[in-house]
Amino acid sequence: MKVLAPATIANFGPGFDVFGLCLAKPVDVIVFKESDEVTLEVEGFDVPSDPEKNVASISALALLKMLNVEVGFNMKLKKRIRPKSGLGSSGASAIGGALAVANVLGVRDKNLIIKAALEGEKAASGSAHGDNVVPALFGGFTILKSLHYLEVFKLDVDFELVVVLPEVEVSTRKARSVLPRDIPLGDAVKNLALASALISALKEGDLETVGRLLDDYLVIPYRKPLIPWFDKVRKAALESGAYGVSLSGSGPAMFALGEDLRNIGKSMVEAFESEGIRAEYFITKVGGGAKCSGV
Amino acid sequence: MKVLAPATIANFGPGFDVFGLCLAKPVDVIVFKESDEVTLEVEGFDVPSDPEKNVASISALALLKMLNVEVGFNMKLKKRIRPKSGLGSSGASAIGGALAVANVLGVRDKNLIIKAALEGEKAASGSAHGDNVVPALFGGFTILKSLHYLEVFKLDVDFELVVVLPEVEVSTRKARSVLPRDIPLGDAVKNLALASALISALKEGDLETVGRLLDDYLVIPYRKPLIPWFDKVRKAALESGAYGVSLSGSGPAMFALGEDLRNIGKSMVEAFESEGIRAEYFITKVGGGAKCSGV
Structure with missing residues (x-):
């Protein structure tokens, strides 16, 4: 099996x-x-x-x-x-x-x-x-x-996205340890609005809006010192026409939504490389979850 | 006009x-x-x-x-x-x-x-x-x-709900002043999950689930001293079969979702009255927004 x-x-x-x-x-x-x-x-x-x-x-x-x-x-x-x-x-x-x-x-x-x-x-x-x-x-x-x-x-959603994987590590443990215990109520409200709107847009299949809502006030601001390349790579993706871009989990992988995913992926890889970090990109889509089959 | x-x-x-x-x-x-x-x-x-x-x-x-x-x-x-x-x-x-x-x-x-x-x-x-x-x-x-x-x-949603209006005042200004500047990150995450799931359930017209998600960790816990009757009225609504119940804005009005709205409203009014507060309920539905018409 x-x-x-x-x-x-x-x-x-x-x-x-x-x-x-x-x-x-x-x-x-x-x-x-x-x-x-x-x-x-x-x-x-x-x-x-x-x-x-x-x-x-x-x-x-x-x-x-x-x-x-x-x-x-x-x-x-x-x-x-x-x-x-x-x-x-x-x-x-x-x-x-x-x-x-x-x-x-x-x-x-x-x-x-x-x-x-x-x-x-x-x-x-x-x-x-x-x-x-x-x-x-x-x-x-x-x-x-x-x-x-x-x-x-x-x-149940169905779309393609580009993932960029740099040759650098971010320790999940460290990424958790830099998070504060308390955060401003105003930031919680901002993320709540983003997240709720994102679910609404996802349900409507409006990927452009989903991309625009890929923002975060809860954790990424605190993790910035661990991902000094983040803003530059994000900017490169947006300038290449990405609807939106963010970190995958606590990184280092990043992902972006958009139309010309190949071009977006290349720009992000270049941005990493301009920071001296080798990277590769691949295009994938939403998956259906773990599956069993015969050998 | x-x-x-x-x-x-x-x-x-x-x-x-x-x-x-x-x-x-x-x-x-x-x-x-x-x-x-x-x-x-x-x-x-x-x-x-x-x-x-x-x-x-x-x-x-x-x-x-x-x-x-x-x-x-x-x-x-x-x-x-x-x-x-x-x-x-x-x-x-x-x-x-x-x-x-x-x-x-x-x-x-x-x-x-x-x-x-x-x-x-x-x-x-x-x-x-x-x-x-x-x-x-x-x-x-x-x-x-x-x-x-x-x-x-x-x-665009369409459902009925019951609103209970007690003869007591809650100052919006005071209700804002009791809120902390910072809140635990864990509470922000809980509300974000509730709010996101609520939008998903609303989009699917699953009112029972929407009701179950009418919870809050961001503000109601801090406002409890201003609304000492809240838990009792909430309990009365749930025991009468409400899917869920919460405060309308900073109160004092409360609202509930459920099937037998008349019965739920009566129970909530009784709970207020057992606290020495006169109250009334009315059943309404989602509205279409402000409208202009000829006189």
Whole structure:
């Protein structure tokens, strides 16, 4: 059995810890077979190959434990989403591992799958937030209203976007640590207006307006010292005709909406390179969420 | 010429300073005639009858001044929305006065009408916020993204609701003064999730879910000392089957969504009365915004 677990964009402009978008690519691939033992084989990007330390296998083991099922497995993880890229790499592997077990055991409860994936993410990275695992599982655009008692609003949307991936790292842990405990009420109101209007525009398929609303007062201002290239790359995208542009999760990946995505992507890559950072872009579209299939 | 200017519900649960809902009733009625002089006649609820002190006539004069037009008018204001009720009473009169002048002069620019109405509200009440004048003019459900450079997203919705009006006052000025400058980032995220999900549910016509999302972490917690009866009335509404219930603007009016609105309204009135506060309820529906017609 094989699971395809997709990359995701958390935050998506004004929706810190709430909005998530599932991408059609890249995807982590997990080949899974029941077994007497527990083995893990890894290829692609460099991640731990010890089953006790890899987020995919930890999530699979977590779900087995939750269900009190004692079986082992041989797992092969083809790691195709670059770790620490801001594209929900560990979230994808976590959903992939949990979904593989869920599928083998006939479990359909999304709440359980998410809980197992969060345990995997937490064990692997020290903290777990739902804004990557939720869109990776549900697909489309997700509004995460509550994680503890899972409550997700899913919007079925369909559009293309360009993602730019620079060769620089932003630690998620550090990106969280720079956030203040309190923020001005006025900034909360601004983001609330942006986020609400963005949902309205998304529902109407008005991508140009969605782009214009990709702004943020809650977290990006505080993260600016960690992403000194952000304004320059953003400007390059807008000058190339992007409807809007923002950071994917806590970065470093950025994404943009617009018509001529190829041209926008090139401009953003050039802006990164003018800052001495190598970067690449790819064009993708909204994805349908993690999927199981035969090998 | 006659203008009907409707009551409105600001905030609407999680949307502080952003969401607004236009009601079908009550409405202020403004009868307007060009003249050499400026006169004002008032009937209904007690408001200033000096044209320099009444929000409707100030707004009318403000628009005339903005347009550099020197004409006078005889205005008759039938004041039917109770002042200081939390139902946008001064906002309605402000829109009514400005719209009367706009109509006479053939002005269609909503930005101008809103600006004139805000001047009226500010002169009359000391502060001006767009969350009542905007839905009073646009009708339906409004997301106010930006007031300075007017940017409004309108949702055409159609549903009934019950409004409860207690005989108690909450000063808007005081209700603003108790708000902190800073709030926890976590609360901002909670409201952002509620507000985004509410817009999604509204667009789908899922009123039960809209009701469930009428919660707020940004302002109501700080205003609780000014509305000591709030929790009790809310509980009564929910126990009578309301989908959800909240404060209208800064109160004292409250509103609820549900099926048996009559029963819900009665329970809320009883809860107020058990606190020694007389109250009445009325059932209304979403309105289409201020309208001009012949006398």
